[in-house]
Amino acid sequence: MELIKGVGITKHFGGVKALSGVDFKVEQGTIVGLIGPNGAGKTTLFNIVAGAFPPTSGTVHFEGVDITGLPAYKICRRGVARTFQVTRPFGEMSCVENVAVGVVNHQPDASRAVWTQRAVECLRIVGLEGFESTEARHLNVVQKKKLEIARALATGPKLLMLDEVLGGLNSQEIQDAITFIRNLRDQLGLTILWIEHVMGAIMQATEKVIVLDQGRILMNGSPEEVVNDSRVIHAYLGD
Amino acid sequence: MTISLGESRLKSTPKILLCLAGLAVFALLPWTMGVYNQHVLIVCLFYTMMAASWNLLAGYTGQVSFGHAAFAGIGAYVSGILVVKAGLNPWGGVVIGTLCAAAFGFLVGLLCLRMGGIYLSLTTLGFSEILHIVINNEYEITRGTMGLQVPGLIENYSKIAYFYIFLAGALITLAVVYRLVHSNAGLNFRAVQNDERAASALGVDVVRTRLLAFTVSSALAGMAGALYGHYMLLITPHLPSLDQQFLVLSMTVIGGLGSFVGPVIGAFSLEILSEYIRAWGEYHVLVFGLVALFVARFAPKGIVGIYKAWRGKYRAATA
Amino acid sequence: MFAIASMNGLVIGVIYALTALGVSLVVGIMNVVNFAHGEFYILAGYFSFLFANALGMPIIAAMGLAVALVFVFGLLVEYTLIRPTYGDDMYSLILTFILSIVLQNAYLFIFGPYPNKPPGWIKGATNIFDLFFYGNQRMAALVAGIAVIVVVFAMIKLTWFGRIIRAASQDRGMAELNGVNTTRLNMLSFGLGCALAAAAGVILAPVFPVTPTAGVPVALTAFVVVVLGGMGSMWGCIIGGLILGLVENLGAAYLSTGYKHVFGFVILIMVLAIRPSGLFGRKEA
Amino acid sequence: MRRICCFLVLAFAIACMATGPAWASDTIKVGVVGPRTGGAAATGKAFEEGIQLATDYVNANGGVLGKKIEIVFEDTAGAPDKAASGFERLATRDKVVMVLGESHSSAALAEIEVANRLKVPFMVVEAWADPITAKNYRYVFRAGPSNSGVVKSTIAQWVAAEKFKKVAIVAENTDWGLGIAELCKTALDAAGVENQSLVTERKSQDHYMELTKIKSFDPDAVLAFVYGTGLHYFVAQAGEVGLTPKAVILDGAGPPSLWPDFWPNVGDYGNLECFVSSMHEKVELTPLATEFRKSYVKAFGKNPTDYKSRSMFDAILIAADAINRAGSVDAEKLVDALEKTELTVTRGTARFGTEKGGPEYHHWMPPMLVIQWQDKEQVVLFPAEGATGKLKR
Numbered sequence A: 001m002e003l004i005k006g007v008g009i010t011k012h013f014g015g016v017k018a019l020s021g022v023d024f025k026v027e028q029g030t031i032v033g034l035i036g037p038n039g040a041g042k043t044t045l046f047n048i049v050a051g052a053f054p055p056t057s058g059t060v061h062f063e064g065v066d067i068t069g070l071p072a073y074k075i076c077r078r079g080v081a082r083t084f085q086v087t088r089p090f091g092e093m094s095c096v097e098n099v100a101v102g103v104v105n106h107q108p109d110a111s112r113a114v115w116t117q118r119a120v121e122c123l124r125i126v127g128l129e130g131f132e133s134t135e136a137r138h139l140n141v142v143q144k145k146k147l148e149i150a151r152a153l154a155t156g157p158k159l160l161m162l163d164e165v166l167g168g169l170n171s172q173e174i175q176d177a178i179t180f181i182r183n184l185r186d187q188l189g190l191t192i193l194w195i196e197h198v199m200g201a202i203m204q205a206t207e208k209v210i211v212l213d214q215g216r217i218l219m220n221g222s223p224e225e226v227v228n229d230s231r232v233i234h235a236y237l238g239d
Numbered sequence B: 001m002t003i004s005l006g007e008s009r010l011k012s013t014p015k016i017l018l019c020l021a022g023l024a025v026f027a028l029l030p031w032t033m034g035v036y037n038q039h040v041l042i043v044c045l046f047y048t049m050m051a052a053s054w055n056l057l058a059g060y061t062g063q064v065s066f067g068h069a070a071f072a073g074i075g076a077y078v079s080g081i082l083v084v085k086a087g088l089n090p091w092g093g094v095v096i097g098t099l100c101a102a103a104f105g106f107l108v109g110l111l112c113l114r115m116g117g118i119y120l121s122l123t124t125l126g127f128s129e130i131l132h133i134v135i136n137n138e139y140e141i142t143r144g145t146m147g148l149q150v151p152g153l154i155e156n157y158s159k160i161a162y163f164y165i166f167l168a169g170a171l172i173t174l175a176v177v178y179r180l181v182h183s184n185a186g187l188n189f190r191a192v193q194n195d196e197r198a199a200s201a202l203g204v205d206v207v208r209t210r211l212l213a214f215t216v217s218s219a220l221a222g223m224a225g226a227l228y229g230h231y232m233l234l235i236t237p238h239l240p241s242l243d244q245q246f247l248v249l250s251m252t253v254i255g256g257l258g259s260f261v262g263p264v265i266g267a268f269s270l271e272i273l274s275e276y277i278r279a280w281g282e283y284h285v286l287v288f289g290l291v292a293l294f295v296a297r298f299a300p301k302g303i304v305g306i307y308k309a310w311r312g313k314y315r316a317a318t319a
Numbered sequence C: 001m002f003a004i005a006s007m008n009g010l011v012i013g014v015i016y017a018l019t020a021l022g023v024s025l026v027v028g029i030m031n032v033v034n035f036a037h038g039e040f041y042i043l044a045g046y047f048s049f050l051f052a053n054a055l056g057m058p059i060i061a062a063m064g065l066a067v068a069l070v071f072v073f074g075l076l077v078e079y080t081l082i083r084p085t086y087g088d089d090m091y092s093l094i095l096t097f098i099l100s101i102v103l104q105n106a107y108l109f110i111f112g113p114y115p116n117k118p119p120g121w122i123k124g125a126t127n128i129f130d131l132f133f134y135g136n137q138r139m140a141a142l143v144a145g146i147a148v149i150v151v152v153f154a155m156i157k158l159t160w161f162g163r164i165i166r167a168a169s170q171d172r173g174m175a176e177l178n179g180v181n182t183t184r185l186n187m188l189s190f191g192l193g194c195a196l197a198a199a200a201g202v203i204l205a206p207v208f209p210v211t212p213t214a215g216v217p218v219a220l221t222a223f224v225v226v227v228l229g230g231m232g233s234m235w236g237c238i239i240g241g242l243i244l245g246l247v248e249n250l251g252a253a254y255l256s257t258g259y260k261h262v263f264g265f266v267i268l269i270m271v272l273a274i275r276p277s278g279l280f281g282r283k284e285a
Numbered sequence D: 001m002r003r004i005c006c007f008l009v010l011a012f013a014i015a016c017m018a019t020g021p022a023w024a025s026d027t028i029k030v031g032v033v034g035p036r037t038g039g040a041a042a043t044g045k046a047f048e049e050g051i052q053l054a055t056d057y058v059n060a061n062g063g064v065l066g067k068k069i070e071i072v073f074e075d076t077a078g079a080p081d082k083a084a085s086g087f088e089r090l091a092t093r094d095k096v097v098m099v100l101g102e103s104h105s106s107a108a109l110a111e112i113e114v115a116n117r118l119k120v121p122f123m124v125v126e127a128w129a130d131p132i133t134a135k136n137y138r139y140v141f142r143a144g145p146s147n148s149g150v151v152k153s154t155i156a157q158w159v160a161a162e163k164f165k166k167v168a169i170v171a172e173n174t175d176w177g178l179g180i181a182e183l184c185k186t187a188l189d190a191a192g193v194e195n196q197s198l199v200t201e202r203k204s205q206d207h208y209m210e211l212t213k214i215k216s217f218d219p220d221a222v223l224a225f226v227y228g229t230g231l232h233y234f235v236a237q238a239g240e241v242g243l244t245p246k247a248v249i250l251d252g253a254g255p256p257s258l259w260p261d262f263w264p265n266v267g268d269y270g271n272l273e274c275f276v277s278s279m280h281e282k283v284e285l286t287p288l289a290t291e292f293r294k295s296y297v298k299a300f301g302k303n304p305t306d307y308k309s310r311s312m313f314d315a316i317l318i319a320a321d322a323i324n325r326a327g328s329v330d331a332e333k334l335v336d337a338l339e340k341t342e343l344t345v346t347r348g349t350a351r352f353g354t355e356k357g358g359p360e361y362h363h364w365m366p367p368m369l370v371i372q373w374q375d376k377e378q379v380v381l382f383p384a385e386g387a388t389g390k391l392k393r
Helices: A042-050 A072-078 A095-106 A112-126 A141-154 A171-188 A199-205 A223-227 A230-237 B013-032 B035-061 B068-086 B090-112 B117-137 B159-181 B184-194 B196-201 B206-232 B242-255 B262-298 B302-318 C002-030 C037-054 C059-085 C089-111 C136-158 C160-170 C172-177 C182-204 C215-229 C234-254 C260-274 D002-018 D041-060 D080-092 D105-118 D147-161 D175-191 D208-217 D229-240 D262-270 D287-300 D308-326 D331-339
Strands: A002-013 A016-027 A031-035 A057-062 A080-082 A159-163 A191-195 A208-213 A216-221 C125-128 C132-135 D027-034 D068-075 D098-101 D122-124 D140-143 D166-172 D194-200 D221-225 D248-251 D274-277 D343-345 D348-350 D369-374 D377-382
Touching (some): A002 A191, A016 A042, A016 A191, A031 A042, A031 A199, A042 A191, A072 A080, A072 A095, A072 B196, A095 A141, A141 A159, A141 A171, A171 A191, A199 A223, A208 A223, A208 A230, A216 A223, B013 B159, B035 B159, B035 B184, B035 B206, B035 B262, B068 B090, B068 B242, B090 B206, B117 C089, B117 C215, B159 B206, B184 B196, B184 B206, B242 B302, C002 C136, C002 C182, C002 C234, C037 C059, C037 C089, C089 C215, C132 C136, C215 C260, C234 D208, D027 D080, D027 D308, D041 D308, D068 D308, D098 D308, D105 D140, D122 D308, D140 D308, D147 D221, D147 D369, D147 D377, D166 D175, D175 D194, D221 D229, D229 D248, D229 D262, D287 D308
Parallel strands (some): A031 A191, A159 A191, D027 D068, D166 D194, D166 D221, D221 D248
Antiparallel strands (some): A002 A016, A208 A216, C125 C132, D369 D377
16 A cells, blocks of 8 residues: 655755656565666655645645645654754753654643653663753754654654755664664564665665656665666766 | 753752742842832743743744733723723733733734744734824723723732732743643644754644744733733733833843743842932943843853853863 | 925935835845934934034035944944844844944934034025925935935945945845855945945934934834835835825825824834735745 | 953942942932933933032031931933832932922923822922813922913914914824823814814934925924934924925924924024924013023033923922921921922912912922024013013924
């Protein structure tokens, strides 16, 4: 069953066409990679799905319900969580409080004890034990990315959208991260849509890959199909 | 603009007892002093209400409203006019004044919160100007710059009694602010202040959160204004003026924007300071402004921030 | 009545546009609202008064020197107060608000409470088409105001600095990536904003003499114009200024003189309710 | 961080020192309230001048009860709440025996409540609203004009004397402007003079629309109740739109037409403007007035302009006289002594009304003049007995 489906998504910024007629879908319980050269419109697509701004035209359905143009917080409450490519922690709040924001909007009647416990748990899942009362601005880049994921998890998502979470990691850390992301799917039952530049990780972790180029779907298919496709190689490497 | 809730939260019993003891001492204070100092205390409590409620808005949700004094004015004038023209009981006037301020706060909030940020500041500024002109022009109802003379809250004028009324008002204000920022909504307030987009991506309804803060803050300002009017026995357009707004803003900034005790410290220290430097005549506002400017520039977290930095150093040194 | 109301609306409108232009420029580039804008305007008025009356300089030289000095003062204010607040537009608002009160009281201390008026450029009034009399100094101010606006627009359209300003107000991040020194850009544009306030001040001081607190209504109308026209939009500023001037004067002529200044605010609130980004504002992305 | 701490400590230290001299004990303290900051700070300046001259005068003439008189000047900024608490401060902290001053009716109305509650004699000097004395408070006096007094005994009579047919009234939207405009309208209606009223905004700099409306009414005279700089704008722009010199403008307050900046601000359009004043160098009703002008010139190196400095001078003399006659600083005795005042000051002989019921109670209305600028010369038009010339148009 498809968890999320976009049809004919088009977005213009002034005169610039960021996306034109993009169709895509993500099956329940899969990990789908979203790749493409810089400026292909990947993050724009994320923003539209997550409700940061509405598309110029086209529709987005989540669990069969039309969510096009809903405000971000409503989409989040339906079970779509996202991280930001450039992390946006609440710098002057502690890590627990950062994550707790996600918890209390998912469970509005959670008491302080409940949300603290849940937040600590999410921090543990991403490996930020010991940083509970650290103010988020004191974290390093990698920790901030982990915090983003912890916050996203705290909103109780069905679909998790990751935007370049591997930047700045060494190869061992990338391996750990891949395992971690697969575990999110296998153990927590999440569906994952993942923008990533590290092709090796996409190859290893995903079941399906969508390739965007200049605001259009170039192709989609299994990772093997994608890397061997001449159009993709052409798009990445140019003439 | 830092906030540190985790630390200042009253967790331990000794801390609570200490607070209660301090409060008890403070409550007995007016009996030991002359009439004038009692008056100064009452004015301090009024500014505590104003600064604490403005801080809820500016310190905790990052919305700088220039209409806070205007909302106090709405509370005062609504109450005053109802009491004078319709013969309402002053206490009833205070309640209705507070509700009206809340309603106006809600409407103004609704109007400009979608755009947020600077728009809110400028629209509240415009609102405050409109109110000012209307009060001046509707002379028959408001008595314009002459001021509306209103009856007091109690039959026999007594500074001590007013002191306790204002103390109760200040405690109510502080309790509301405390409850709110330590509730789940408080997390949302701070999330919105830190990063709106990230907050909404985590399910925070940014507009609703701001509207809540704005309405509550306006209501508290309205209550403070209404009480003040019935204490001064005269309500004038100076209450909803930019001068008052400047005082409230300076007190909050100097005390510590976004900290719970900051506005209280700011209100007391600036009001008492201004009592002293009034002897300087025309220069006192200048001195006042310079102090505020220096603190705002070099210690943006105010007195509370200075204290925390000092305590942090002290702890680091002793550890 | 209609003729003079429209004429006066246009003149006052151009004046409003001129005062708002500086605010708009600074908002567009730095996302900083300079609350003390009116006080810079007043400062220039005082300077031109001092140089022309006390030092006996020719009025043009006095005006030029006043604008230059206020520009320098603006750079200083940016360097000492505004620069540390980048990224926190609320805090710069708080700082400039306090600054405006400090400046008002400093003027009171230095120049005293009486109004000061630099010498006029031209005397008398002219009979316009036999419909009404209009003050010559006002018409001169109108011409000078239009001239300054044209120069500013030309600078922004045609020069290198103008291109950078346009780029930065479109997208700060991109401008920065393309090697624009945004720190210096900020300083310059803040100074330029202050200089525009000063230009308005020296042009208008002979019409409306300056007092320590006269900057407050000036800044208020500038803010209304900027929000009305749309934050950071130069054309919005001009149109917004003209609309405000006309609405106030026609409103005063036909509705109520006592509520003249309320009309502008009411229009502002209506615009915010219907089109929150202002007449020419970009919708927030 | 350290810098700020130093600064704060310094500020507090200076503040504490500044309050030091208040405890000198061989003086009798009299409080003065008035705006030293804010929009009407010019009045505070005038008061200060009056205080300086009056203290010197009183102390040179034996002081009060054998001690020197000392004035404590409290700033009200023209704001009633500040005025009320300032008054309270003077009475309870500085322990002044009497308070004088005030130029804002709104502030005075707040202050009289405090005066009455604390039983401190209060002599209003330049706040004109009727209710100040109409409330008939025992401790409240007024040694200066009231709105109804100025309208009844000066403005309305002048309008009648000059036989104006059509009169426009312009009022700023303050208690004073709106209040006195209302009284004028009633008086003009009663006298059968055609009239039209307009309200203008106090902060407004541009009066073209108001003036155009007035011009289309085509009056003989315009009674302008606009204070401060507003009046300068008004007069200058009236000339520009051609309302004057066909119509005559009367500045209903006076001092703004005498401020040093009046001429630079209004230019030639100031010629033939009329204003109400209690002071004129050629019409000096008492020898003391001449003496005042001389000592003013000696002290400040210029001629007195804002008559409010002289009003304050008078008030202090009346207060000193009352204290001496009471032989005590007891409030009740001071009130009794004030009620029996019969003292010739610069503006004539001060006597307070004792008939209860109206604004005349505890009120001495000094004579006011209507003066016209004729080629930068002040020509007294009214009252007839003091006139030095005729109205020019």
